[in-house]
Amino acid sequence: MTNSSFFSKEPRVSFVIPMLNEVDAIEKCIYSILEQDYSADKIEIIVADGFSSDGSREKVLALSKKYGNIRLVDNPLKRTPAALNIGIKHSTGQVVVILGAHTTIKNDFVKYNVKYMQELSVRCVGGTQINVGKSRIQQAIGNAMASVFGIPSAPYRFSKKKNYVDTVVYAAYDRNLFNEIGYFDEKLHISEDAELNWRIRKAGYKIFYTPEIVSYYYPRENIFQLAKQFFNYGILRANVMKKHFTAFKFIHILPPVFVFLSLLFGILGLYNSFFLKFLLVLWFVYTIYLFVASLVTLTKDRMIKYAFFYPVIFLTMHICWGSGFIVGLFKTYKK
Numbered sequence: 390m391t392n393s394s395f396f397s398k399e400p401r402v403s404f405v406i407p408m409l410n411e412v413d414a415i416e417k418c419i420y421s422i423l424e425q426d427y428s429a430d431k432i433e434i435i436v437a438d439g440f441s442s443d444g445s446r447e448k449v450l451a452l453s454k455k456y457g458n459i460r461l462v463d464n465p466l467k468r469t470p471a472a473l474n475i476g477i478k479h480s481t482g483q484v485v486v487i488l489g490a491h492t493t494i495k496n497d498f499v500k501y502n503v504k505y506m507q508e509l510s511v512r513c514v515g516g517t518q519i520n521v522g523k524s525r526i527q528q529a530i531g532n533a534m535a536s537v538f539g540i541p542s543a544p545y546r547f548s549k550k551k552n553y554v555d556t557v558v559y560a561a562y563d564r565n566l567f568n569e570i571g572y573f574d575e576k577l578h579i580s581e582d583a584e585l586n587w588r589i590r591k592a593g594y595k596i597f598y599t600p601e602i603v604s605y606y607y608p609r610e611n612i613f614q615l616a617k618q619f620f621n622y623g624i625l626r627a628n629v630m631k632k633h634f635t636a637f638k639f640i641h642i643l644p645p646v647f648v649f650l651s652l653l654f655g656i657l658g659l660y661n662s663f664f665l666k667f668l669l670v671l672w673f674v675y676t677i678y679l680f681v682a683s684l685v686t687l688t689k690d691r692m693i694k695y696a697f698f699y700p701v702i703f704l705t706m707h708i709c710w711g712s713g714f715i716v717g718l719f720k721t722y723k724k
Contacts, residue, residue, distance in 0.1 A: 398507075401431050402499050402561070403482030407464065407472035408449070409439035411490035414607070416448055421493035423456065427500055434459045436490075437476040439467035442636055445490075467478020470573040470581040477567055486561045487582065488604075494559075495603040502561035512566050512594050513586065515557020517548070523607075529698035530615055531608045538682035539706055554598040556586040566594075574632075584629045612701065616709045623713020624720070631718070644711030647675065679703055 404422050408415055415436070422434055436449045438461055446461065453459040462479050464472040477485055484503065488494070498516075505514045520531025533539045560582065570588045573581045586596055609615040626641060650671060658665035683699035 398502060399428055399431055400483040401433065401481060402427070402484045402486060402503070403477075403478060403480035403564075404432070404488050405473055405476030406434065406436045406488050406490050407439075407476070408436050408441060408445060408490045408665075409442045409464075410443040410445060412441070412443040412445040412448065414491040415445045417493050418488065418490050419449070419452055419459065421496075421708045424496050425494075425499045427503075428497050429458065432458055432499065433480065433482060435476045435479055436461050437464045437472035437479075439464045439472065440464070441563075459468070466575070468575065470575040470625045473581070474572040474575065476613045477564070477572065480564070484521055484561050485567075486559065487660070488555060488559050489606070489620070491607050492559065493605045495605075498602055500602065501599065501602045505599060506563070509595075509597055511597045512563035513557070513560050513589050513596045514598070514602070515560040515598055516598040516604065518558045518604050518606050520606050520608050524610065525694060526698060527608060527610050529695040530685055530702055531606070533699055533702040533706065534608055534693060536682065536686045538678075539670065540687065543603060548598065549600050549682045551597075551601075553595045555590065555596065556583045557596055557598050558582075559604050560586070560596070584624075584632065598610045612705055615702065616705050619706050619709040620713035620716075623710040623715075624717035625713075626710075627714045628719025641714070644707045645714040646711075647671070648708060648711035648715060 406415075409419075416543055419434060419436075422432065423429070425432060434456075436459070438446050438449065440446070440463065449459065449461045453461055461478065462475055464475055466472075473487060484506065486499075486502065501516070503515050505511065518535075520528075520535050522528030522531050555680050566589060568659060570585075570592050572585075576579075589596060610617055623645070630641070652669065652672065654664045654668035679700045682703050683696070686697055686699055
């Protein structure tokens with residue numbers, strides 16, 4: 390593929406946004422797209438709605454009457470991968486960008502995506518995700534998620550270096566990719582983007598990451614929501630690896646191995662106290678890890694008010710992700 394066969398100097402860019410009851414977020418998301426420093430007539434916004442009942446559907450329809458480049462399409466299955474595929478098939482852009490309804494983007498987001506797709510002749514480009522929070526706990530969760538100690542397998546959350554990577558967040562795709570390697574796997578509910586990006590790399594194409602491309606994300610608002618999110622993340626990561634075993638990375642098995650050994654030594658310790666010593670050593674080492682992770686994150690953020698939250702947040706992320714992964718080895722995620 391060459392630049393000339395890829396797209397014109399200023400290609401048409403289609404944003405595809407899955408939506409289901411996002412009344413508090415969807416307008417901010419759409420306006421951040423409308424405010425891009427890119428020709429407005431070269432941008433279209435397609436919102437694939439799962440028949441929202443909270444008023445978000447009406448908000449999008451009102452915006453579509455005001456702006457001619459916004460369209461609402463229906464997603465009867467109410468599942469994210471299905472919404473993405475429906476939106477892509479209704480899109481007309483040479484470049485397709487996947488975006489979450491609860492996300493906003495920097496005003497040069499489109500410019501940098503197009504710039505690197507053209508300059509490097511790559512068919513998938515993405516950037517960094519900056520977590521923002523309204524409350525102290527929500528911001529602390531965002532800081533932990535942006536730490537290498539939180540999700541080390543997702544460098545787009547913390548890396549400051551341009552590089553070719555395994556996956557990116559809210560990627561921009563050459564739309565021809567979907568005809569070549571297929572659309573999002575509708576059997577998945579989470580990690581559908583990671584699975585698609587695996588197929589892109591398997592087909593011989595590179596994925597480029599640059600921190601110049603910025604999106605803003607609102608993380609979960611409390612520990613209970615975070616626990617559910619990461620438990621589901623664990624299930625879906627296991628599902629992706631069952632489908633594509635070569636997507637396996639050593640770092641993926643550390644949380645589930647830790648959870649498994651904790652349960653094993655705990656159960657065996659009921660019959661023989663010797664195994665409790667192994668359990669104590671295991672958790673002593675992990676406690677040191679939590680202390681270091683919290684200290685480094687706290688030092689980076691320089692916000693002492695988050696000090697108490699970090700150990701609990703990291704613990705929740707690791708244990709729930711590891712537990713979900715173990716469950717995912719035996720079951721498929723169902724919404």
